[in-house]
Amino acid sequence: MELKDIQTEAATLATLAAAHQDLRFVGAGVPMVLLPEGYSAHTMEHLLTAPARKKGTTVLNDAESFIAVVKDQKGEDTRMFSTIEPPTFTAVFNHTAAGTGWGDHRAHYAAPLAPEWKAWTGMDSKKVNQVELAQFIENNLIDVVFIDKDAAGAPVGEVGSPDGSTLLEVCRTLEAKKKVDFKSAIRLADGSTQFTYDEDVSGSARQGQLAVPEQFSLGIPVFENGDKYRVDVRLRYRIADGGQLTMWLELIRPHKTIEHAVKELRATIAAATELQILNGTPSK
Numbered sequence: 001m002e003l004k005d006i007q008t009e010a011a012t013l014a015t016l017a018a019a020h021q022d023l024r025f026v027g028a029g030v031p032m033v034l035l036p037e038g039y040s041a042h043t044m045e046h047l048l049t050a051p052a053r054k055k056g057t058t059v060l061n062d063a064e065s066f067i068a069v070v071k072d073q074k075g076e077d078t079r080m081f082s083t084i085e086p087p088t089f090t091a092v093f094n095h096t097a098a099g100t101g102w103g104d105h106r107a108h109y110a111a112p113l114a115p116e117w118k119a120w121t122g123m124d125s126k127k128v129n130q131v132e133l134a135q136f137i138e139n140n141l142i143d144v145v146f147i148d149k150d151a152a153g154a155p156v157g158e159v160g161s162p163d164g165s166t167l168l169e170v171c172r173t174l175e176a177k178k179k180v181d182f183k184s185a186i187r188l189a190d191g192s193t194q195f196t197y198d199e200d201v202s203g204s205a206r207q208g209q210l211a212v213p214e215q216f217s218l219g220i221p222v223f224e225n226g227d228k229y230r231v232d233v234r235l236r237y238r239i240a241d242g243g244q245l246t247m248w249l250e251l252i253r254p255h256k257t258i259e260h261a262v263k264e265l266r267a268t269i270a271a272a273t274e275l276q277i278l279n280g281t282p283s284k
Contacts, residue, residue: 057106066109067272080275087111116220124251133247134171145219162213181243222261
């Protein structure tokens, strides 16, 4: 046998000898094989009948499912965290406040925003012509609520805010005036805005007026399948040179609405899980 073959055989025998090692157990009973320098150590946890400890993140799609998982998995080492923007909830089951914990066994719930909330906030401060704005309001007219006085005569919200039918009439009038030149706008005593415009009718110039409410109110959910909240909306406008009318919606303090909705959801989850909810995010 040549020297080269002997060296090769010796190296092979050394490799086999190094690889033939007894199992050792560390930590919570995780089996490992210790190899000499130059070799890798591989966990053999997959050979156990069950993992040595719980880990991983369960992602839930609704509050009820999140509550169910937290109640099932919580213990003395569990801590709950929540943020408002975006609205999230994270339970860390192995946080171990008194010492150190891996923090890698979690449940996470990102509260999905309702389509109605996303539609109206998506139009917030978006400048469009009067036809586009009218069409948007008309398509989402079901969200408009009437705010007036209660049975005792006390004001509830903005007294005289238009209902859906009134706003629908305004929208259809705005859509019909897409080829007019707007000249001026004044605020009337009832809070609405009156636009003056010039219109060409059968070759003859005619002046007209159009009253548009300055503000109306919505009743929309913040979260999918959640409770509805009142959101007030202002109608803003600008008349450019040439008579072109630009309009947009201005939602009044929507961040306070979502903040209130998250706090109510926190109270519901805290009561159901009997856990304190911390305002923030857990460490990685």
